[in-house]
Amino acid sequence: MAYQHPHGRAAPVQFAQVLITFASTPIAAVATASGRGAVGIVRVSGHGLTPLIDALCRRPLAPREATYLKFFAADGSAIDQGLALHFPSPHSYTGEEVLELQAHGGPVVMQLLLARCLQAGQSMGIRLARPGEFTERAFLNGKIDLAQAEAIADLIDASTEAAARSATRSLTGEFSKEIETLRQALVHLRMLVEASLDFPEEDIDFLQQADAVGQLERLQQQLTRVLMRTSQGALLREGLKVVIAGQPNAGKSSLLNALAGAELAIVTPIPGTTRDVVSQTIQIEGVPLHVVDTAGLRDSEDEVETIGIARAWAQIESADAVLFLHDLTRSESIEYQSADQQIAQILAGKLPKSVPVIDVWNKLDAASDCGLHKTGIALSAKRGDGLHVLRQRLLEVGGWRAHPEGVYLARERHVQALKLVDAHVTQALDTLAASRPALDLLAEELRLAQNALNQITGEFGSDDLLGVIFSEFCIGK
Numbered sequence: 001m002a003y004q005h006p007h008g009r010a011a012p013v014q015f016a017q018v019l020i021t022f023a024s025t026p027i028a029a030v031a032t033a034s035g036r037g038a039v040g041i042v043r044v045s046g047h048g049l050t051p052l053i054d055a056l057c058r059r060p061l062a063p064r065e066a067t068y069l070k071f072f073a074a075d076g077s078a079i080d081q082g083l084a085l086h087f088p089s090p091h092s093y094t095g096e097e098v099l100e101l102q103a104h105g106g107p108v109v110m111q112l113l114l115a116r117c118l119q120a121g122q123s124m125g126i127r128l129a130r131p132g133e134f135t136e137r138a139f140l141n142g143k144i145d146l147a148q149a150e151a152i153a154d155l156i157d158a159s160t161e162a163a164a165r166s167a168t169r170s171l172t173g174e175f176s177k178e179i180e181t182l183r184q185a186l187v188h189l190r191m192l193v194e195a196s197l198d199f200p201e202e203d204i205d206f207l208q209q210a211d212a213v214g215q216l217e218r219l220q221q222q223l224t225r226v227l228m229r230t231s232q233g234a235l236l237r238e239g240l241k242v243v244i245a246g247q248p249n250a251g252k253s254s255l256l257n258a259l260a261g262a263e264l265a266i267v268t269p270i271p272g273t274t275r276d277v278v279s280q281t282i283q284i285e286g287v288p289l290h291v292v293d294t295a296g297l298r299d300s301e302d303e304v305e306t307i308g309i310a311r312a313w314a315q316i317e318s319a320d321a322v323l324f325l326h327d328l329t330r331s332e333s334i335e336y337q338s339a340d341q342q343i344a345q346i347l348a349g350k351l352p353k354s355v356p357v358i359d360v361w362n363k364l365d366a367a368s369d370c371g372l373h374k375t376g377i378a379l380s381a382k383r384g385d386g387l388h389v390l391r392q393r394l395l396e397v398g399g400w401r402a403h404p405e406g407v408y409l410a411r412e413r414h415v416q417a418l419k420l421v422d423a424h425v426t427q428a429l430d431t432l433a434a435s436r437p438a439l440d441l442l443a444e445e446l447r448l449a450q451n452a453l454n455q456i457t458g459e460f461g462s463d464d465l466l467g468v469i470f471s472e473f474c475i476g477k
Contacts, residue, residue: 152171
């Protein structure tokens, strides 16, 4: 299936030389997951694939029509029989000629077909594709932009239904269109500033006549809306790492089991039962939460438990949110309160202020009304009382707002780029607010804002960035 760039733009100019190299080198790979399956696909992309088609299929293929036939080995024997599809350039996923061979999905059959493709295409310089190289070629040939390319990988990796739907919106170009609208507004403002710089002797105030301040303010308002949806999309993709911490026997493992709805961690009344990290990914309203149960925090002379406690602190330091679990049945104990205070002090020293620590009072089912005056959330991991409140609190600290239909899946780099755009637009407004605006500085801020936007869709970017992005894809995609 081919995906069309939403704005029909050609590939970035700086990659022209790369395009020449790529166009002359056909690539091949197994495009389906490893292992056994009913159907497997071998994909080839390049130019001048007719000799390869003749060698494997021994007959011409109608463009974009599935043809049932045998796939032939070099000695004339049949490797398998299945469907062959030929997509002539430029009407293909990569923008090049693409040949797809659909056979029975056994790993041996797939490897035989792939080896035959490499053998038959040896004179053309065919080689194995790198991870993500088919999608990389689609980007370089202007079929999709960089945000859409990332959305393909995110759709494959989506862990929730909401994430899959949001990735589809990004893939169809909704996110890219928002970025393009912002970019066009910046280009228009840059044109006004350049006009003012080019004709300083003319008694014409281009910026004032065009209401440049109003245009910038409206652009910033739109940018704020896009940034909010992008942040939501990044949360859908990345999820939230939530670490459960507290003293031994506070019910941490019980809380993990209750949130996951399964008996994942061993629960006993013996303090120190959990000695290693136990984690599970759950979803709340489509948002993935990576919940981590840790060893109870206390001084211990047990070597194994000490290692578990050290791992617990390591998990806490990398958390997006910490559930500090307290035991309501022991909350009136001076010794217990003192230990909790020590843990709280260490948490405050180890965690950035941006990482929320949520006080959770467990064992409400076994306690009297002593939990009613506590600050935080009182619950019973055993009965399930209060779990709904905790789930909503976790969504709240993660910054989630319940409107997934307006969200497109995004990445942290998109969020950071938009924040950079916002910073430059804010500086541009401050420059315009001066009694005698420095137009050269204004022009530079607008240029930098546009450059930050361009990084999202790949209008320009470094080879290093592209290498990192496409290396995360599976081979054959």
